[in-house]
Amino acid sequence: MIYSLEINDVRKRYGDFEAVKGMSFRVRKGGCFGILGPNGAGKTSLLAMIEGLTSITSGSISVLGMDVATQIRKIQPRMGVQLQQNNYFRFLTVAQLLKFYQELRVAGNGKRNGKPVAWLLDRLGLSDKLNFKVEQLSGGQKQRLSIAVALLGDPDVIFLDEPTSALDPHSRLYTWEFIEQLKQDPDKTVVLTTHYMEEAERLCDEIMIMNDGKLIAQGSPSELVQSMQAHHSIQFRFAKGRFKLEFVKDMVGVIDLQWDDKTDCLRVQTREVADTLREILAVSENQSIDVINFDVNRPNLEDVFLSHTGKD
Numbered sequence: 001m002i003y004s005l006e007i008n009d010v011r012k013r014y015g016d017f018e019a020v021k022g023m024s025f026r027v028r029k030g031g032c033f034g035i036l037g038p039n040g041a042g043k044t045s046l047l048a049m050i051e052g053l054t055s056i057t058s059g060s061i062s063v064l065g066m067d068v069a070t071q072i073r074k075i076q077p078r079m080g081v082q083l084q085q086n087n088y089f090r091f092l093t094v095a096q097l098l099k100f101y102q103e104l105r106v107a108g109n110g111k112r113n114g115k116p117v118a119w120l121l122d123r124l125g126l127s128d129k130l131n132f133k134v135e136q137l138s139g140g141q142k143q144r145l146s147i148a149v150a151l152l153g154d155p156d157v158i159f160l161d162e163p164t165s166a167l168d169p170h171s172r173l174y175t176w177e178f179i180e181q182l183k184q185d186p187d188k189t190v191v192l193t194t195h196y197m198e199e200a201e202r203l204c205d206e207i208m209i210m211n212d213g214k215l216i217a218q219g220s221p222s223e224l225v226q227s228m229q230a231h232h233s234i235q236f237r238f239a240k241g242r243f244k245l246e247f248v249k250d251m252v253g254v255i256d257l258q259w260d261d262k263t264d265c266l267r268v269q270t271r272e273v274a275d276t277l278r279e280i281l282a283v284s285e286n287q288s289i290d291v292i293n294f295d296v297n298r299p300n301l302e303d304v305f306l307s308h309t310g311k312d
């Protein structure tokens with residue numbers, strides 16, 4: 001079986017409102033598949049149907065070759081689901097909670113124990129919290145605990161719904177490294193939703209962007225960026241009141257120039273980033289205008305996301 005998920009013309013209706021409008025796509029086995037979309041795009045509704053948590057209005061979904069509508073009992077033990085909101089038993093300790101879910105998972109799927117709990121906690125930076133009650137954990141620690149719970153019982157498909165949304169930059173990095181370790185097992189498929197483009201670009205081998213319940217783009221992060229045919233942009237900030245746009249009007253490779261009077265900033269889109277940089281620095285030297293700073297930005301997934309989903 002090459003595909004972990006096959007989604008065929010799937011729709012989700014809540015009363016008169018259609019949240020998912022006939023989506024079809026497939027997710028290859030192994031690696032990390034990212035689902036991106038603005039708030040309200042329908043990501044949670046789509047995932048809830050795939051995970052068997054809500055009914056499918058029409059269309060079909062298969063997970064690991066099994067039909068979600070008719071074989072969910074067989075599929076569930078092979079899925080690990082981390083949810084955005086977790087209402088765990090708050091008076092249990094982390095150790096008791098993990099033991100409870102571990103037994104539940106093993107009862108559901110035979111003898112598949114998977115990664116030892118100690119390994120999971122160590123990799124998620126929770127080893128010293130084993131005897132803490134759930135209610136004594138911070139928001140970020142609870143979020144990492146929910147990832148550990150999703151991995152109990154050695155699931156083949158792991159769903160992570162915004163896994164780093166409440167984490168500080170250090171914990172986020174730690175969690176990214178953990179997900180990268182998970183990806184090394186070719187039999188595991190990670191399906192991830194995120195609003196962080198940097199996270200998607202770093203972790204996902206393939207990305208699907210959805211908006212308003214529809215699939216609007218799919219491919220590897222680099223394919224999506226290339227498909228935009230976007231160009232580098234350079235932003236310069238000059239010493240106050242000295243720079244004039246006419247100094248740089250006819251430069252080779254320049255596609256667009258924008259000047260902001262209020263901040264004395266020049267934004268240049270260019271096909272020839274090194275030449276443009278050199279020429280503008282030469283102009284500022286000839287005209288004796290100090291460059292306060294400059295930034296070079298390559299086109300990235302954020303540009304792709306904004307262009308497909310609207311900047312608002």
Ligand SMILES: Nc1ncnc2c1ncn2[C@@H]1O[C@H](COP(=O)(O)OP(=O)(O)OP(=O)(O)O)[C@@H](O)[C@H]1O
Nearest residue numbers: 014017018019037038039040041042043044045046
């Ligand atoms: N149970 C429900 N009843 C009615 N409408 C719903 C229900 N659940 C979701 N919706 C609507 O469906 C649309 C998609 O919601 P969904 O939660 O799937 O989006 P999302 O992409 O996950 O958003 P976010 O990024 O904000 O989590 C929204 O307009 C939402 O209001």
